[in-house]
Amino acid sequence: MTPGRRVVAIVGLALLVGGLVWGVTGLYGFGRYHAAYGRLVARAAVPDRSATNSVVVTAFDYRAFDTLGEEFILFVSVIGVLVLLRRLRGERGRDEATAAAEDRRASESTRWIGLALVGPLVVLTAYIVVHGQLTPGGGFQGGVILMGAIAFVSVGGESMVLLRLRRTSSWVEMVESAGAAGFAMIGFGGLIVTGVFFENFISKGTSGLLTGGMIPLANVAVGLEVGGALLMVIAEMFDQRLRGRQS
Amino acid sequence: MSVYPYIVAAWLLGAGLYGVMSSRNYVHLIICLTVMQASTYVLLLSVGYVSHGKAPIFADIPTNSTVVDPVVQALSLTDVVVEATVVALLLALVVQANKRFGTVDPNAMTRMRG
Numbered sequence: 305m306t307p308g309r310r311v312v313a314i315v316g317l318a319l320l321v322g323g324l325v326w327g328v329t330g331l332y333g334f335g336r337y338h339a340a341y342g343r344l345v346a347r348a349a350v351p352d353r354s355a356t357n358s359v360v361v362t363a364f365d366y367r368a369f370d371t372l373g374e375e376f377i378l379f380v381s382v383i384g385v386l387v388l389l390r391r392l393r394g395e396r397g398r399d400e401a402t403a404a405a406e407d408r409r410a411s412e413s414t415r416w417i418g419l420a421l422v423g424p425l426v427v428l429t430a431y432i433v434v435h436g437q438l439t440p441g442g443g444f445q446g447g448v449i450l451m452g453a454i455a456f457v458s459v460g461g462e463s464m465v466l467l468r469l470r471r472t473s474s475w476v477e478m479v480e481s482a483g484a485a486g487f488a489m490i491g492f493g494g495l496i497v498t499g500v501f502f503e504n505f506i507s508k509g510t511s512g513l514l515t516g517g518m519i520p521l522a523n524v525a526v527g528l529e530v531g532g533a534l535l536m537v538i539a540e541m542f543d544q545r546l547r548g549r550q551s
Numbered sequence: 552m553s554v555y556p557y558i559v560a561a562w563l564l565g566a567g568l569y570g571v572m573s574s575r576n577y578v579h580l581i582i583c584l585t586v587m588q589a590s591t592y593v594l595l596l597s598v599g600y601v602s603h604g605k606a607p608i609f610a611d612i613p614t615n616s617t618v619v620d621p622v623v624q625a626l627s628l629t630d631v632v633v634e635a636t637v638v639a640l641l642l643a644l645v646v647q648a649n650k651r652f653g654t655v656d657p658n659a660m661t662r663m664r665g
Contacts, residue, residue, distance in 0.1 A: 305573050313572050321565035325558055328594075333553030335602035342599060342620030346607045349621075356609040358618070362625040374629045381636035388643040439610050444632055530632070537639050544646055 354508040355437035355516035363442070364522040368502040371522075372491060375529060379484045382533040389540040400464060403546055408461040418459030425453035429531070436523040437516035443523040447530025454538050463542045470539040476532050483529025490518050490525065556597035563590035577645040577655045581638055588634045592627050599623030 305313065331337075345366055349358035353365060363371050408415070429450045436442030457466060470476055490502070497505035504517035513520065563586060570583030599620030605612055607621040645655055652660050 310573070313569065317565050317569055317572075320568070321561050324561035324564065325554075328557035328561060329554050331554075331557060331598065334556050334597055335600050335604075336553065337598060337620070338601065339599075339620055339622070342622045346618050346621050347614075349607075350609050350614045358607040358609070358621040359624045359628070362621045363628055367622075367625060370629065374632060377633055378636050381640045384640050385643045388640070388647055440606070440608060442628075444628060448635075533636075540643075541646075 353437075353504070353516050353519065354510060355519055357437055357439060357442070359440075360436050360442045360519060360523070361516065364437075364519045364526075365502075365504060365516070368491065368522065371526070372487060372502075375484055375487055375526060378530065378533055379480070382480070382536055385537050385540060389544060400546060404461075404464045407458070407463055410459065410461055415460045418456045419462065421456045422453050422460070425449060425456060429453065429527070433523050433527040434513055434520060437519040438513075443526025443528075444530055446523070446527040447534060450527075450531040451534040451538065454535055458538075458542070466535075466539050467542050467546075470536070470543075476535050476539070479528050480532030480536065483525045483527070483532060486525035487522055487529065490522050494518070556593060556600075560590040560594035560597070563587070563593060575656050575658065577648065577657060578642070580657070581641045581645070584641070585634060585638060588630070591630055595623045595627050595630070 345362050346358045349355055349361040353361050355361050355365075410418075429446045432441035432449055433443055433446035436446070454466065457463060492501070494503040494505050495501045497503075506517040506521070508517045509515040567583045567585075567587030567590065570586060571580055574580035574583060599622070601617055601619050604617045604619040607618040607624065609616075609618075612618075648660065649655050654660060
């Protein structure tokens with residue numbers, strides 16, 4: 305930026321931040337906000353849905369329709385990434401063996417520990433997803449932890465395995481689409497059984513994992529979608545390493 | 552005291568926006584965008600805070616205890632996911648831009664190429 309533009313930018317920013325500060329001083333003081341809706345939702349979660357995590361109850365039951373929209377944002381932007389990163393004309397491929405050898409430059413112990421952590425992280429993913437309605441966690445969080453497992457595969461120097469998996473079969477796409485469709489199907493299930501979209505139509509249970517009616521199902525669907533989506537994005541990013549610059 | 556968290560949110564937005572405006576590198580620009588988005592988390596979560604409230608998860612606290620607002624927390628969750636996907640999409644654009652133009656400097660990318 306030239307000095308002149310910098311001055312203009314700083315004046316504009318000062319106005320924006322000043323206006324914001326002036327605006328927020330009119331809000332309820334920090335800690336003094338008592339929204340009726342939030343309090344109601346928090347109070348209702350346990351007696352109404354037999355689920356203790358009222359954040360997940362909000363996201364997957366009371367406001368499930370919003371989450372459906374959010375899920376489609378995720379779905380569409382992953383398609384966008386796949387379209388943007390597809391192999392272009394004139395792109396020379398690099399040798400896969402060279403890239404794999406580059407991957408294995410990390411020390412032996414780093415690679416073994418990286419690979420050893422993949423299994424426990426996958427188990428943690430399943431735990432976080434199925435306990436979503438009870439304790440902190442849920443489908444989105446589980447999907448992101450699964451991405452951590454994928455990161456450890458790459459620390460272990462085996463990112464080419466992911467790539468080959470992604471190229472030779474379409475199960476990752478199928479898992480992602482099944483997750484996205486499954487969540488919408490849960491909504492339609494409510495529509496068919498009770499006449500209201502995303503109304504709970506499954507027994508709410510009393511204690512343990514099978515509580516909250518449709519919430520555990522929704523968590524599993526979203527977990528599959530987020531996990532599949534992030535796996536596809538990461539595989540595409542790895543794939544970029546195999547390509548040279550466009551000639 | 553009662554407005555400080557909101558001022559932090561406004562500051563994060565301003566700092567991130569300055570970074571976006573003055574950036575010479577698209578990756579840096581995207582990181583500045585995530586700083587701007589962080590201000591929405593701070594604002595949402597501080598709006599929903601109730602004095603001495605606990606996390607709205609009743610697994611280990613009595614159901615009548617004071618808790619913070621779960622609705623804004625669910626909103627922040629939405630926010631985080633949308634941010635992550637937007638960043639992935641933008642980074643994919645940067646990868647392609649770098650392939651085409653050989654640079655990630657927004658100012659150097661002025662001419663169009665078919």
